[in-house]
């Protein structure tokens with residue numbers, strides 16, 4: 001039984017972490033919930049008990065005897081508090097981008113590189129949401145055919161921007177986004193870099209290579225915010241190193257843990273946000289050849305960005321950590 005802290009407990013991801021810990025009956029002794037001062041005293045139910053949210057301060061966090069801490073409060077909060085817990089010997093599973101590319105921090109998707117968890121030095125990073133759902137099918141293709149080049153185009157839900165993103169969609173405001181998102185799409189997620197790419201695109205490119213242990217893999221991305229509440233979709237164009245058959249690819253996905261194949265276009269069956277919403281699996285379909293390059297393949301991949309793209313993935317990491325083996 002573990003003592004767990006959840007920092008960012010009142011947010012979209014934090015609330016879902018609590019839900020998933022309960023659903024999966026994670027072995028918890030004490031669950032401590034933290035958020036900003038404005039949430040102090042709020043109550044969140046966990047296993048029939050009312051847990052009070054505490055204000056996050058060095059004192060309130062460090063006084064607890066903890067085994068694992070989930071951080072879901074953004075990169076600035078993680079940068080400030082995670083090193084303090086690491087010094088105390090607490091293992092942190094961090095949902096923010098603060099440490100993802102650090103060499104001594106494993107970046108883990110349990111269906112892809114679970115063994116990396118045990119190389120941790122106090123911090124394990126949860127990858128970016130659209131990257132998580134993309135590398136699950138890519139790993140299957142990589143194991144069987146090898147990967148040469150990946151081109152991503154994303155259709156990302158407003159829940160990926162937290163509560164404020166949902167509020168902009170529901171109230172037709174532009175508080176989180178620079179333009180309205182209602183009846184619009186924004187080819188702009190996170191900040192722009194000097195080369196014209198966004199930070200979200202950079203994250204998908206670099207995190208894919210790190211998780212797949214393939215620093216030479218060619219990856220490019222265009223990330224786009226679309227006016228739907230929840231679930232990210234990614235169109236993936238991939239160039240494999242070896243030839244494949246479509247039937248074999250479908251069979252591999254059908255038999256892969258964490259993937260649900262939805263690929264029967266004659267019956268209009270393909271992945272969609274309304275199908276993935278509330279689920280923990282990655283939905284894969286629209287599988288077809290791209291004959292413009294040798295061994296090219298197109299896929300459409302949808303997942304719940306709050307669950308598999310964040311909370312579920314983090315809890316799966318903790319489960320493996322506690323079990324002590326893959």
Ligand SMILES: NC(=O)c1ccc[n+]([C@@H]2O[C@H](COP(=O)([O-])OP(=O)(O)OC[C@H]3O[C@@H](n4cnc5c(N)ncnc54)[C@H](OP(=O)(O)O)[C@@H]3O)[C@@H](O)[C@H]2O)c1
Pocket residue numbers: 007008009010011012013014034035036037038039040056071072073074075077095096097127128129159160161162163164305306309310
């Ligand atoms: N949404 C996604 O799809 C997704 C996917 C992967 C990763 N992530 C990452 O997960 C993190 C949280 O995202 P979210 O979507 O859950 O955001 P959110 O709904 O805006 O929630 C943010 C949480 O952080 C807390 N917080 C903010 N500033 C704080 C401070 N100074 N001290 C203590 N707590 C503070 C908030 O507490 P109050 O309620 O008190 O303000 C709230 O609990 C981010 O790092 C995000 O990048 C999100």
